[in-house]
Amino acid sequence: MLHDLFEILSFQSGYNTNVVLLGSGLLGTAGGVVGVFSLLRKRALISDAISHATLPGITLGFLVALALTGTGKSLPFLMIGSTLSGILGVLLVQWIKDNTRLPEDSAIGTVLSSFFGLGVVLMSYIQNLKSGSQAGLESYLLGSTASMLQSEAEMIAFSALAITILAILFMKEFGLVCFDPEYAASRGWAVSKIDLLMMALLLAVVVIGLKTVGLILIIALVIIPPVAARFWTDRLGLMVSISAFTGGLSCYLGAALSALTPDLPSGATIVLTATSIFTLSLLFAPKRGIVAVALRQLSFRLKITRRRALLSLDKGPASLTLLPSLLLRREGVINSSGELTSQGKKVVSLMAHDQALWNQYLSDYPEEAFAQNKWSLVMITDVLSFDLIKELENSISGQNLSAGQNLVSGPLKDIS
Amino acid sequence: MIAKLLKLQPNKSLTSEEAKRAPLAIEGLSVSYHHKPVVWDLSFVAPEKGLVAVVGPNGAGKSTFIKAALGLIPKLSGEITVYGKPVDQQRKLIGYVPQRGSVDWDFPASALDVVTMGLYGKVGWLRPIRKSHKQEALSYLDKVGMADFADRQIGQLSGGQQQRVFLARALAQDALLYFMDEPFVGVDAATERAIINVLKKLKDQGKTVICVHHDLQSAPDYFDHALILNVRPVASGPMAETFTSENLQRAYGGRLAPSELSGLVAMASE
Numbered sequence: 001m002l003h004d005l006f007e008i009l010s011f012q013s014g015y016n017t018n019v020v021l022l023g024s025g026l027l028g029t030a031g032g033v034v035g036v037f038s039l040l041r042k043r044a045l046i047s048d049a050i051s052h053a054t055l056p057g058i059t060l061g062f063l064v065a066l067a068l069t070g071t072g073k074s075l076p077f078l079m080i081g082s083t084l085s086g087i088l089g090v091l092l093v094q095w096i097k098d099n100t101r102l103p104e105d106s107a108i109g110t111v112l113s114s115f116f117g118l119g120v121v122l123m124s125y126i127q128n129l130k131s132g133s134q135a136g137l138e139s140y141l142l143g144s145t146a147s148m149l150q151s152e153a154e155m156i157a158f159s160a161l162a163i164t165i166l167a168i169l170f171m172k173e174f175g176l177v178c179f180d181p182e183y184a185a186s187r188g189w190a191v192s193k194i195d196l197l198m199m200a201l202l203l204a205v206v207v208i209g210l211k212t213v214g215l216i217l218i219i220a221l222v223i224i225p226p227v228a229a230r231f232w233t234d235r236l237g238l239m240v241s242i243s244a245f246t247g248g249l250s251c252y253l254g255a256a257l258s259a260l261t262p263d264l265p266s267g268a269t270i271v272l273t274a275t276s277i278f279t280l281s282l283l284f285a286p287k288r289g290i291v292a293v294a295l296r297q298l299s300f301r302l303k304i305t306r307r308r309a310l311l312s313l314d315k316g317p318a319s320l321t322l323l324p325s326l327l328l329r330r331e332g333v334i335n336s337s338g339e340l341t342s343q344g345k346k347v348v349s350l351m352a353h354d355q356a357l358w359n360q361y362l363s364d365y366p367e368e369a370f371a372q373n374k375w376s377l378v379m380i381t382d383v384l385s386f387d388l389i390k391e392l393e394n395s396i397s398g399q400n401l402s403a404g405q406n407l408v409s410g411p412l413k414d415i416s
Numbered sequence: 417m418i419a420k421l422l423k424l425q426p427n428k429s430l431t432s433e434e435a436k437r438a439p440l441a442i443e444g445l446s447v448s449y450h451h452k453p454v455v456w457d458l459s460f461v462a463p464e465k466g467l468v469a470v471v472g473p474n475g476a477g478k479s480t481f482i483k484a485a486l487g488l489i490p491k492l493s494g495e496i497t498v499y500g501k502p503v504d505q506q507r508k509l510i511g512y513v514p515q516r517g518s519v520d521w522d523f524p525a526s527a528l529d530v531v532t533m534g535l536y537g538k539v540g541w542l543r544p545i546r547k548s549h550k551q552e553a554l555s556y557l558d559k560v561g562m563a564d565f566a567d568r569q570i571g572q573l574s575g576g577q578q579q580r581v582f583l584a585r586a587l588a589q590d591a592l593l594y595f596m597d598e599p600f601v602g603v604d605a606a607t608e609r610a611i612i613n614v615l616k617k618l619k620d621q622g623k624t625v626i627c628v629h630h631d632l633q634s635a636p637d638y639f640d641h642a643l644i645l646n647v648r649p650v651a652s653g654p655m656a657e658t659f660t661s662e663n664l665q666r667a668y669g670g671r672l673a674p675s676e677l678s679g680l681v682a683m684a685s686e
Binding site: 040042169170172173175176178179180182183185186187188189230233234235236238239367370371 | 483486487488504507508510512514518519520523524525526529530533536537539541542543544545569574577585589595604605606
């Protein structure tokens with residue numbers, strides 16, 4: 001089993017399988033790239049409307065092809081049909097949004113289900129025909145790379161490559177319109193044309209992906225890779241690359257798994273592969289992942305707890321709760337009976353002095369201190385320049401002279 | 417008084433010499449949202465240089481006025497020219513600082529990326545952004561005191577810092593006429609000072625800034641011209657002449673207490 005999978009993955013199982021794998025990988029890449037922009041333009045769900053809206057087009061394309069050529073399963077007819085009804089679906093969503101008070105999600109839901117319903121009716125009509133060639137049509141629902149012809153796979157590969165290249169060429173313009181369309185318009189950019197191109201590329205991905213992923217699951221191809229990529233980076237360029245890689249890998253692996261188990265629809269294996277990558281990103285991405293966020297939170301809590309415990313010890317013997325007393329005992333600041341050790345005394349006065357400097361910084365430079373997001377979290381000497389700390393120290397001792405008594409006088413004496 | 421008010425809305429034709437020279441000349445502008453007129457029959461000629469505050473109560477159509485002047489929303493009627501030509505032909509001369517709330521700050525972009533957008537016009541269609549563009553963008557971030565935050569993701573900035581990023585993006589265009597939509601709302605003192613500095617510099621360079629401003633107290637300090645709006649234009653002109661208690665009363669009605677009014681007018685005439 002594993003050996004077979006390795007053979008498929010390393011392009012050793014025949015030209016046809018290789019082309020299908022390559023086409024699927026490129027399709028995933030295109031979906032990943034185009035998906036980033038539909039996600040950032042807040043249009044992720046429109047791809048679901050497009051894909052479901054293609055079903056009546058597929059079936060009508062089949063019927064037209066059947067009447068004209070005698071066989072219904074002619075890819076050009078099916079693609080033209082799905083493109084046209086996909087466009088019709090998008091236009092209808094737009095029209096409902098512009099001319100009624102319905103919000104976009106309701107418009108999408110209405111159009112999606114109506115078109116899909118119509119498509120299913122036409123499909124069962126076709127199933128009852130005695131043409132003999134209707135068998136492959138349901139593969140457009142859940143995707144089937146097993147039944148894919150070599151010519152189909154080649155066409156998918158070339159179209160996907162073209163879509164990817166176009167989207168990357170227009171990355172600057174797409175990014176601008178996604179971030180701030182009104183500003184882009186104020187600068188004279190043709191926002192509606194750029195939007196139209198983004199929509200056209202999305203439609204193209206959906207249409208060429210129907211056979212591989214199927215219209216029910218194809219939304220995953222343009223949503224999961226970009227959201228997984230977002231976990232790893234804050235940069236648009238990197239997000240596009242990671243999303244392209246994620247999409248490509250999912251489709252490549254998913255198609256290979258499907259080749260191994262031809263009974264499984266390839267759409268399902270592809271989506272589950274993408275979901276695995278998404279789950280890994282969600283958990284383990286370095287900055288935005290759940291684990292990283294939890295660890296950061298924990299380290300923040302520990303730092304604050306330690307600092308507050310040391311500061312309270314500075315004011316005299318304090319009864320510490322369990323966590324801080326454990327922390328400080330491990331560090332050797334207090335002994336097992338809760339008394340300060342000689343090393344602990346140094347640490348406590350150092351911390352008190354540090355806090356006094358931070359407090360002085362906050363009152364002398366309120367804005368800078370506010371912008372400084374490490375305020376009171378690390379030792380001030382690690383963050384601010386020596387000169388600035390000297391100035392803060394002078395300002396503290398100046399206050400001590402004028403005010404006589406001061407809260408921060410204690411630790412300062414200890415230091416000097 | 418009535419004669420004076422009428423004189424403030426003269427029926428200037430856009431073909432007049434003054435209108436042709438003006439950074440912005442508007443004649444009979446009306447805009448509606450959902451069958452409700454928001455701006456009604458507004459005519460306005462911006463001074464050749466200087467800082468213009470657009471003030472008026474909530475819902476007076478201040479932001480709508482700016483967006484319509486920029487050609488971002490459809491208008492019911494009216495003519496708009498920028499230096500004597502239609503807005504669409506003069507986009508290169510116009511800078512725009514939108515309201516901070518108008519974009520998604522979780523967008524994957526750094527402060528520098530956003531400022532670089534101000535240079536996209538110069539970069540051109542399909543051309544990549546080069547190091548020199550990044551350098552240039554950084555110099556504009558520096559002008560608003562944000563160079564240290566160039567690499568920060570924009571969502572990690574404070575509200576005032578985000579506003580300064582928007583300002584730097586507009587500066588990067590090197591425009592002659594700037595529109596700003598409430599840049600002072602919800603910002604910290606450092607940002608307020610940075611914006612005022614930028615406004616002063618723009619004024620010294622002979623540029624025109626048209627700025628929606630919420631705070632009547634500070635308007636006379638920061639700006640030297642005013643356009644007072646309440647759906648219809650109430651008054652426009654140099655600050656001292658425009659910020660009169662009659663005009664403010666007409667725009668704000670009972671929303672301003674008499675004591676507030678006299679204080680404002682005293683500030684404006686100083």
